[in-house]
Amino acid sequence: MMRMVQLVDGIVERVLPRIRRRPAVAYPIAVAIFVAAALLRVLLSNWLPISLPFLTFFIAVLLATLIAGSGPGLLVVAASLAFAWRFYFFDSHQYSQFETALALSAFALMAVLIVAVVHLLNSKVESLLYERDRNEGLLQDSALGELHLEQLNVELRHRLKNTFAVIAGLVSQSARYSMDVQSFAKSLSGRLAAMGTAMDLVATRSFLGASLNELIVDTLKPLVPPGAARMTIQGADGIIPGEVANALALTLHELGTNAIKYGAWSGDKGLVRVSWTFDRLNDDDAQFELVWEESGGPAVSQPERRGLGSLLIDSGFPSAKVEREFSPDGVVCRMKAVVKQTTTGRTRGRRAVHSKS
Structure with missing residues (x-):
């Protein structure tokens, strides 16, 4: 060997x-x-x-x-x-x-x-x-x-x-x-583009990881419809490992694509809110939770057939537990996992709150 x-x-x-x-x-x-x-x-x-x-x-x-x-x-x-x-x-x-x-x-x-x-x-x-x-x-x-x-x-x-x-x-x-x-x-074009975004962010930090805030913004930016504020993000910025960054970018891309086809971004007024938290467990690990929440769009229901997009969302990233709810108000997706997190003086404790027009 x-x-x-x-x-x-x-x-x-x-x-x-x-x-x-x-x-x-x-x-x-x-x-x-x-x-x-x-x-x-x-x-x-x-x-x-x-x-x-x-x-x-x-x-x-x-x-x-x-x-x-x-x-x-x-x-x-x-x-x-x-x-x-x-x-x-x-x-x-x-x-x-x-x-x-x-x-x-x-x-x-x-x-x-x-x-x-x-x-x-x-x-x-x-x-x-x-x-x-x-x-x-x-x-x-x-x-x-x-x-x-x-x-x-x-x-x-x-x-x-x-x-x-x-x-x-x-x-x-x-x-x-x-x-x-x-x-x-x-489908392959969008997934490769999302993966390329994650790769570029990881590479700029010498393969140590990617900024979560930058990853979410850069992955979803091409998908957000024009007009009034259609997406808000809120959470503490941090560095996530490369493997998590690649998989999370693919998951966010699939959620955004589904929102355009069937959910909040398929109409003129729907809103997507992405929020996350980091809770320190020890010096190296953190409990990570991300919530994707849609509102203001058409009523949604559980899909009858599971395609590759659903598989990518539900598999999440390594060690992640993913739950999706199809409520009348819109899709809610929760991802929880323990991840390795590296913070610097520039990112430690900082809150990132943005809206996308």
Whole structure:
């Protein structure tokens, strides 16, 4: 097992960055990944629904960008568009010209978003590797330096595994619960954007965590309808771990999307109130509770079918207990969990009260 971990570390830290810096190697690898994805799509034609012609190409774009870089990743995007158009839309009588253009545009948008997210991750990983190497040179004779390097290695491995596991899971589950290309692209786009927001906030704090206040505002900002105040937030700002930040961003995105479709934000006057509390348990842990409360919208009821959005909400984040109520006044969602919280002099004890217009 230790040898396997060392092998993975060597590939991530040395092999992949070298490949991305050598176009003569990176582009042929990207072409090989595309060819493999195209062959796999042809072999699975009898099992995959015709409404999902791009499934294997999403994976190809992800792998090509991760291994070879953003340029080769965009090449795979273009090749995938050409392949899908020629073999699934050109002579197809199932799609109109408008549906064909919409499907290809949706794939292009989603694929470019995947390239952007993975490019951001590659940049953060290489930045972290550079920082580790710099500290190794400065602190190689110090026991403290050795401890710091080990922490960077552990954090790097942990962040890589978690991030790509979440991306792969979102692609797979969004495809499973989507009826057509358009709904698949729209749902996956929003979820990746929410995850990218959380990743960026965590990365700006050297992977220590994300500001809860910033996470809520930045995740919900694209969803809040215009007009009078439609959202209020209230709670003590604090730093939450990266894993909690990613999952909480996805949960908030799904709650906001549901509010637009069925709840308080589907009309002209509905209001969403997000409030939370931190109760210290000890020096490292805090009892966290967040309440999402809708009012002023249409009457809501328990959904008859549980989609991926409901699963993401109800699963919450690690160790979270989630309760949802569908009252005539609107949806109320409560999340409770014990989380690791890091505070600074700037955030400790500060109350954040905002309204969004």
